[in-house]
Amino acid sequence: MSMKVNQMKVKEKMTVQQLIDEFSLSGVLGAGKLAKASNLLAEMIKDEETAVFLSLAGPLVPGGMRNIIADLIKNKQIDLLITSGANITHDLLESFGGNHYSGLGFDDEKLNHGGIGRIGDVYTKSTDFEVFEKKIAIIFNKIYEKVGSNPISIKDFLHNIGSFIEDKNSILKLANQNNIPIFAPGLIDSMLGLQLWMFNQENNLILDATGDMDDLSNIVFENEKVGAVLLGGGLPKHYTLASNLLKGGVDSAIQITMDRAETGSLSGAPLEEAKSWSKAKCGSNLVSVVGDVTILFPLILAGALDKIS
Amino acid sequence: MSMKVNQMKVKEKMTVQQLIDEFSLSGVLGAGKLAKASNLLAEMIKDEETAVFLSLAGPLVPGGMRNIIADLIKNKQIDLLITSGANITHDLLESFGGNHYSGLGFDDEKLNHGGIGRIGDVYTKSTDFEVFEKKIAIIFNKIYEKVGSNPISIKDFLHNIGSFIEDKNSILKLANQNNIPIFAPGLIDSMLGLQLWMFNQENNLILDATGDMDDLSNIVFENEKVGAVLLGGGLPKHYTLASNLLKGGVDSAIQITMDRAETGSLSGAPLEEAKSWSKAKCGSNLVSVVGDVTILFPLILAGALDKIS
Amino acid sequence: MSMKVNQMKVKEKMTVQQLIDEFSLSGVLGAGKLAKASNLLAEMIKDEETAVFLSLAGPLVPGGMRNIIADLIKNKQIDLLITSGANITHDLLESFGGNHYSGLGFDDEKLNHGGIGRIGDVYTKSTDFEVFEKKIAIIFNKIYEKVGSNPISIKDFLHNIGSFIEDKNSILKLANQNNIPIFAPGLIDSMLGLQLWMFNQENNLILDATGDMDDLSNIVFENEKVGAVLLGGGLPKHYTLASNLLKGGVDSAIQITMDRAETGSLSGAPLEEAKSWSKAKCGSNLVSVVGDVTILFPLILAGALDKIS
Amino acid sequence: MSMKVNQMKVKEKMTVQQLIDEFSLSGVLGAGKLAKASNLLAEMIKDEETAVFLSLAGPLVPGGMRNIIADLIKNKQIDLLITSGANITHDLLESFGGNHYSGLGFDDEKLNHGGIGRIGDVYTKSTDFEVFEKKIAIIFNKIYEKVGSNPISIKDFLHNIGSFIEDKNSILKLANQNNIPIFAPGLIDSMLGLQLWMFNQENNLILDATGDMDDLSNIVFENEKVGAVLLGGGLPKHYTLASNLLKGGVDSAIQITMDRAETGSLSGAPLEEAKSWSKAKCGSNLVSVVGDVTILFPLILAGALDKIS
Incomplete structure (x- = not known):
């Protein structure tokens, strides 16, 4: 059953919603997929039976998306966050008064000498990390006083950190306040993980690597349906999809990535592949858009918010 | 001089303009580049000294962007179009009553048997091409009656075709009416080129391959400044930049492409490279955004239109 | 019918052939596709009924592949060449004593001031282009003396240039000597095209844009089968495939490209799409490998040469 | 100091080494980078002061590279392995008699019904995973008998698993025998992790997420120099580089990836960026090649083995 491609008008x-409606009328190539993703996101958020799992990979907090994620938590538009350790580290960096910067050039040896770390065209300052190190050690201490050497799950560890954050824009604080669990199976591979290891030179705060899986599994089974919003690939994408394996897979998913499928790596894999593994249900609603998350997700979300308001 | 990355709000x-303002406040990664491109496009259009050259590669007319291009011509927001032959063919296909379609699947052998041609997830019907063949032959005849065997430039050939089109949404017709020249150095490599060759089995309508360069060069020299808007790469991108070589290069350029730089191909080359060749001026304002043209250009343009209104 | 993935040994x-045999035993991902491409190339070259069309896009001559192309012509392992104008220009540049260079950095404004043009990490010198301009003008003159203002096809134009080249490594000279036709539908969009336009300020050497299509069509119909080897995409890829449209498409094809499919552009399109258009036969043998042509084609070819020796 | 691009001969x-020498003579684009990577790999392996860290992301074991990795361990050509949990799972799958398969098509719902999991064009069978589940549970039991509820590091956990494997081609077994440590900070996000969680429904085998960092840090400081070989990106790439942060960064690194830099994600980030973070030393020797690991690494390695023999 073929449909006509309507020529878009600009x-x-x-409004963003009008633009996405034009994309929808066209219905093809990237624009068509973006409109489908935006409509699907609106459905996921509106549907009370669907738990929305948001997966974050890549430098989203450094890349200007911290408030967007924070608002999704504050408005309870997502039910669960799965992220790299880096995005948590950078959320904390801002909570502790640090910033991310632009406009510092691409001479990495010079940046190194100036104490500047580069992430594409985003920059951090070592002075901000020094504050981070001091303040996070204080929080580790408070948690250690509470749990001692009893292994703690990463989810509970992050929930605890959130309870000690004052910054009202913090993803960790808002997740704590709103009881949105944060999972970060690769947490240890981050500056936060490094600081924990340093803390443990004289302490014994143990993160139990498998400790989260009971909680995650319970959430999957407690919800009628799961919708996954996968920003970037990596371990967060895999963990998000794999957590649904035992229930036959997610019911719907949106993926935004620039990675490609041909290498076989999960980051660029088509969502359909997840069906073969029962990580997405046969018959599930799956939409992939190729492109830059910092452009495409705000666009998709702005359109979806209009649809659900 | 470092700037702070402001966290975006959605x-x-x-409005699209508000979203792009958020991108601008962030200023980094894809979002930052998109905002710069939108602002630069507004400047190019507003500046009366700048002639705007629009270059089209890839399936933009099949992909729903015909009206967008047509409106840029109608509103004289561009001064010159450089395109692949395919986009002209597909403009004519719609002018003659044909359409582009979606939703026909990916089994190419089955599509072949059904007379369907596939371009990604856009489709054409052979019945529409049959109409195209008949109607374009009539137009060739009219042009041949007029010019005979005197070599004609591709620009003049397309201007002539435009004069015989009735469809008021046609890029070719609007370009004719508004005296916006269309250049298509690779025209012959298209269904339009194929039909011309067939027509010439019994006629002798000669397209002079170098015939356009005087006109193009004159336009470059007549204008104080040139701004290039490069949608996709390929021959149109190269021709657009190279046409400015004799005057030291374009003054500003925007490029949207998904191709990558590492192969050395021009399609994915950074715009900066054009400076070494004097195809972009040293000191020119150059912005590249990586992504899908059907998403990014409508977004960039909608933002720019707000800025200039 | 599933097969076991054999683990490769290094x-x-x-020998290159042994490595490709390991790729073949594995049979999956990039390695599997590369082995299939190498085996298919050997078949195409060996099969006397198959005419091999080689399509060149991207900076292959600047990128060190000039001898490889020249040898394919000299050994009559290909029957026809379709190329961008740039590869012809750069072949001539070397024939006239110029070179391509490496190691000159990425500061494009500085390169500009030093008269250096950049193509990725390959460089040209304006002094070499000055020699090119003088020598090509002499050749234009000789051709003009011969053909005058009678429109000449691009194929014949290039054949004539080849006859005046002395460099025995020249692609153009070898093609002339071995009667391998060269097609370059976008020739005009190159430094060679620019020089022709300058020559025509005082002369009238007319390239007939559609003039090649009779010859190309005849070659397609004279050969039992056509095998296409598509290095890069662009206009050469399209022209190569489209030239086979009237006979129902190529019988086999190999494509090496880094462009991706999602934009709908032909450069990154899967070869299967060509079946829908009758540019590749239903049932044809089509192999795409994603990657850098300067790595993959020498590898594929070295393996194929062993197979046919 | 410019060098001439030599045209390659095929x-x-x-031999592979001869081909890479041709790449080296050209010195530009992908071929030039591949030759540099191969030469650097030979240097890393030969230099007794350099510890070689091999990082694996993407489906390398499923993709036919298991023996290649196993041989690097057996020949002590690498000193340390950092990998995703998936590559360990798939090594075990083969150790327990399972296989990887090809040729099963791309209909993911049909694959699901047949108990087939898809990774690009590689496939696994659920029957092989059933054997995996039984056999790994037995091994978990043996380890649990040994360590009880005392938190164990992931490195020690994997070393223990290796001690119970009989398959002489197993990466885990060979690493155990040759005392090559394996780090897998995201281990839990794999089928192996899932089985461990299931095992822990009735047991309490605790993996200490930060437990590896002492050992990893010691290895970094014990060695004069570190050379990183980064196959794919992801968490293994980050962990490999970050582990060298406290000593000022790696001394040399090779990266093979298809991911791109523009998103800011580490997987596609240029190695130079690591200098800003002191994850690569200022002045370190860094080579990136864009492409498919299953093609490029065997090629690079075969060339390097010739150089060091």
């Missing part, structure tokens, strides 16, 4: 004073 | 009822 | 003193 | 009966 005009002054358009 | 909310209901946003 | 050892000292391997 | 002929019959070439």
Whole structure:
């Protein structure tokens, strides 16, 4: 059953939703997929039976998306966050008064000498990390006083950190306040993990690597349906999908990535592949858009918010 | 001089311009580049000294962007079009009553048997091409009656075709009416080129391959400044930049492409490379955004239209 | 019918053919596709009924592949060449004593001031182009003396240039000597095209844009089968495939590209898409490998040469 | 100091080393980078002061590279392995008699019904995973008998598993025998992790997420120099580089990836970026090649083995 490709119209004073409606009328190539993703996101958020799992890989907090994630938590538009350790580290960096910067060039040896770390065209300052190190050690101490050497799950560890954060824009604080669990199976591979290891030179705060899986599994089974929003690939994408394996897979998913399928790596794999593994249900609603998350997700989300308001 | 990355905000009822302003406040990664491109496009269009050259590669007319290009011509927001032959063919296909379609699947042998041609997830029907063949032959005849065997430049050939089109949404017709020249140095490599060859089995309508360069060069020299908007790469990108070589290069350029730089191919080359060749001026304002043209250009343009209104 | 993935072995003193045999035993991901491409190339070259069309896009001559192309012509392992104008220009540049260079950095404004043009990490010198301009003008003159203002096809134009080249490694000279036709539908979009336009400020050497299509079509119909070897995408890829449209498509094809499919552009399109258009036969043998042509084609070819020796 | 690009020669009966020497003579684009990577790998392996860290992301064991990795361990050509949990799972799958398969098509719902999991064009069978589940549970039991509820590091956990494997081609067994430590900070996100969680429904085998960092840090400091070989990106790439942070970064690194830099994600980040973070030393020797690991690494390694023999 073929449909006609309608030629899009662009005009002054358009709202994002009007633009996405034009994409929808066209229905093909990237624009068509973006419109489908935006509509699916609106459905996921609106549907009370669907738990929305948000997966974050890549430098999303350094890349200007911290408030967007924070608002999704604050408004309870997502039910669960799975992220790299880096995004947590950078959330804390800002909570402790640090910032991310732009405009510092691409001479990495010079940046090194100036105490500047580079992530694409985003930069951090070592002075901000020094503050981070001091403040996070204080928080580790408070948690250690509470749990001692009893192994603690990464989810509970992050929930605890969130309880000690004052910054009202913090992803960790808002997740704590709103009881949105954060999973970060690769947490240890981050500056936060490094600091924990340093803390443990004289302490014994043990993160139990498998400790989260009971909680994650329970959430999967407690919810009628799961919708996954996969920003970037990596371990967060895999963990998000794999956590649904025992229940036959997610019911819907949106993926935004620039990685490609041909290498066989999961990061660029088509969502359909997840069906073969029962990580996405046969018949599930799956939409992939190829492109830059910092452009595409705000666009998709702005359109979806209009649809659900 | 470092700047702070501001965390973006997304909310209901946003206009495209508000979203791009958020991208601008962040200023980094894809979002930052997109905002710069949108602002630069607004500047190019507003500046009366700048002639805007629009280059089209890839299936933009089949991909829903015909009206967008047509409106840029109608509103004289561009001064010159450089395109693949395919986009012209597909403009004519729609002018003659044909359409582009979606939703026909990916079994190419089955599509072949059904007379369907596939371009990604866009489709054409052979019945529409049959109409195209008949109607374009009539137009060739009219042009041949007019010019005979005197070599004609591709630009003049396309201008002539435009004069015989009735469809008021046609890129070719609007370009004719508004005196926007269309250049298509690889025209012959298209269904339009194929039909011309067939027509010439019994006629002798000669396209002079170098015939356009005087006109193109004159336009370059007549204008104080040139701004290039490069949608996709390929021959149109190269021709657009190379046409400015004799005057030291374009003054500004925007490029949207998914191709990558590492192969050395021009399609994915960074715009900066054009400076070494004097195809972009040293000191010119150059912005590249990586991604899908059907998403990014409508977004960039909608933002720019707000800025200039 | 599933097959087992054999784990590859790598050892000292391997021949390229042994490495490709390991790829073949594995049979999956990039390695599997590369082995299939190498085996298919051997078949195409060996099969006397198959005419091999080689399509060149991207900076292959600047990128060190000039001898490889020249040898394929000299050994009559290909029957026809379709190329961008740039590869012809760079072949001539070397024929006239110029070179391509490496190691000159990435500061494009500085390169510009030093008269250096950049193509990725390959460089040209303006002094070499000055020699090119003088010598090609002499050749244009000789051709103009011969053909005058009678429109000449691009194929014949290039054949004529080849007859005036002395460098025995020249692609153009070898093609002339071995009667391998060269097609370059976008020739005009190159430094060679620019020089022709300059020559025509005082002369009238007319390239007939559609002039090649009779010859190309005849070659397609004269050969029992056509095998296409598509290095890079662009106009050469399209022209190569489209030239086979009237006979129902190529019988086999190999494509090496880094472009991706999602934009719908032909450069990154899967070869299977060509079946829908009758540019590749239903049932044809099509192999795509994603990667850098300068690595993959020498590898594929070295393996194929062993198979046919 | 510019160098001439030498045009490559390809002929019959070439050895891989001869082909790479041609790449080296050209010195540009992908071929030039591949030759540099191969030469650098030979240097890393030969230099007794350099510890070679091999990082694995993506489906390398499923993709036919198990023996290649196993041989590097057996020949003590690497000193340390950092990998995703998936590559360990798939090594075990083969150790327990399972296989990887090809040729099963791309209909993921049909594959699901047949108990087939898809990774690009590689496939696994659920029957093989059933054997895996039984046999790994037996091994978990043996380890649990030994360590009880005392938290164990992931490195020690994997070393223990290796001690119970009989398959002489097993990466885990060979690593155990040769005392090559394996780090897998995201281990839990794999089928092996899932089985451990299931085992822990009735047991309490605790993996200490930060437990490896002492050992890893010691290895970094014990060695004069570190050379990193990064196959794919992801968490293994980050962990490999970050583990060298406290000593000022790696001394040399090779990266093979298809991911791109523009998103800011580490997987596609240029190695130079690591200098800003002191994850690679200022002045370190860094070579990136863009492409498919299953093609490029065997090629690079075969060339390097010739150089060091």
